[in-house]
Amino acid sequence: MRRPPVRPAVVIVVAIFLAVSVLGIGLLRAATYDPPGAGSKAPPGAAQVGPAAGTPGRCAGVPVSATKELRGMWLTTVMNIDWPSRPGLSKEKVQAEYRAWLDLAVSMRHNAIFVHVRPSGDAFWESAYAPWSEWLTGKRDGRSPGWDPMEFMITEAHARNLEFHAWFNPYRGTQPAPSGPGADFKKLAPNHPLIKHRDWAISYPDGKNARLYFDPGIPAARKFVEDAMLEAVQKYDVDGVHFDDFFYPYPEGGGNDFADDASFAKRADKSQSRGDWRRANVDTLVREMNQRIKQLKPWVKFGISPFGIWRNQETDRAGSDTHGLQSYDAIYADTRKWVREGWLDYIVPQLYWAIGFDKADYTKALPWWSNLVKGTRVQLYIGQGDYRVGEKGPWKQPDQIDRQLTLNDKYGVLGSVHFSAKQIRADRLGSVTRYRDNHYSAPALLPPMAQLPARPPAAPRLVAARRTSAGAVELDWQAGTGPEPASWALYRVEGAAAKLVATGRAGTKVQDPAPPPDAAQYCLSGLDRSGNESPISAPSGVT
Helix, strand or coil: CCECCCCECCCCCCCCHHHHCCCCCCCECCCCCCCCCCCCCCCCCCCCCCCCCCCCCEECCEEEECEECEEEEEECCHHHCCCCCCCCCCHHHHHHHHHHHHHHHHHCCCCEEEEEEECCCCECCCCCCCCECHHHHCCCCCCCCCCCHHHHHHHHHHHCCCEEEEEECCCECCCCCCCCCCCCHHHCCCCCHHHHCHHHEEEECCHHHCEEEECCCCHHHHHHHHHHHHHHHHHCCCCEEEECCCCCCCCCCCCCCCCCHHHHHCCCCCCCCHHHHHHHHHHHHHHHHHHHHHHHCCCCEEEECCECCCCECCCCCCCECCCECCHHHHCCCCHHHHHHHCCCCEECCEECCCCCCCCCCHHHHHHHHHHHHCCCCCEECEEECHHHCCCCHHHHCCCHHHHHHHHHHHCCCCEEEECCHHHHHHCHHHHHHHHHHHHCCCCEECCCCCCCCCCCCCCCEEEEEEECCCCCEEEEEECCCCCCCCEEEEEEEECCEEEEEEEEECCCCEEECCCCCCCEEEEEEEECCCCCECCCCCCEEEC
16 A cells, blocks of 8 residues: 555556555555354344434533544555564464554554455455465465464454454455565465466566456456455454555556456447446446445445545546546546445545645645545545655655644544554654644544444443552443443543543443543443444443
8 A cells, every 4th residue: 555656647657566565555656234144243233224323412511522533554464564574473473463563553542453364365364265375374385374363353453442444455466576476376375266267367567576466357357356355254243344546556667558458358348448448347346345245244344545646637627636646547446436426435545645745735635535525425534654754855744644634634534544554653753653642642433424234322321430559440331221332432521521531342341541630520322333322321420
């Protein structure tokens, strides 16, 4: 997901595949409820569609106050950019590293994590469709590591009340040599699907940067990659399915093109240009994935993090006031259509450009995306370019992302995802600390989505409150009658409002980790799987 700064539309994109592999990593470029399937359990609050809960009310006579926004980071596995730190580590080391990343997310007051579970035709779970990822096992033989990383990852995230978004690259089949097998079939895992289906494989570009792709123009290949991703949704309790911006590859130049002549010749609509046909292929993947996810588990969110420019205004009056690569034309991603058709629950454009950057000014790209989602049910989050902090120019300013988050608030953005985890930990120039203190100083609830199943619980009841020897306040509570909550939100009265001070998964202790030394009043609410909040409890206090 990483990308180099924006490039002019006429400039050829040069692959910086290390970073790019990541999020697709698109970051680097200027750039009816059905019962749950086998191996899954219906989550609390996901069993019926109904009206969302309204505002939770008042606590001890004052209104409750909570920020509702998604805060997350991308945890990249390809080429071990973030995690695991290197391939072939022991189970214990891999797990310890992952827990540390989640603890970092909690310390940042995040409420979601986006984990790269299908970087390139592989899998971080036991899959009938893909070999085990070599970035985990350290081997390209497709053999199991002997444990279930996906189950572990989700369980640990949920224990910390973090949403788990499984991040997939649909069409990438391999990574370039020497880190990956490149386009050499002899170097693939024995059970790699492109060995059996060589007619699905396209090598692009020429030379050392070559990798194999599943051809998006072959319906059977598209169905296969959909099935491969939906297998994870079926087997595991994921909260979201997430794509980045890698569908058709970014143009590499040198006169070579993506060699899909054979599938293009077989297209049904002979009047289509190749560009329109390629866009239709990507549209079909997005539309079908949305439909199939909702048929399987209607509470699972579906979102995409595209390149930050749909089209430039100079090309299309409906485009943004930018002058960079156009995803509609260069990589055949009609992101505007996906939003307008409602095929997504959320969209996370990668706005990895500084305020004032001439080819793609953050202050000009952001309003375009804000306007696009108006009147739709698609929530807008922004992909923030933490990896760029410290680069020359405006990125030498430690408040660059802090200022961008302020603009996000102005334009009604409902959250941010930061690329990537390693950059958050590095905290270059103190940038992360600055925006955490200014924008993430208190916990936040996830913004509910009206299109998802809603079954808000009844108001819980606080039955006791006490101070612990560790200095926290611990509260005992009981759920109300009716639907069981999936999580809880704790409010503490502070002057004219009761502010959100802690959240947690149902079944975990309700605690205020940093209470005031004098008397305090608390109220509690419960939330369903989709973030719909119950009425507030009656207050309970400590002296």
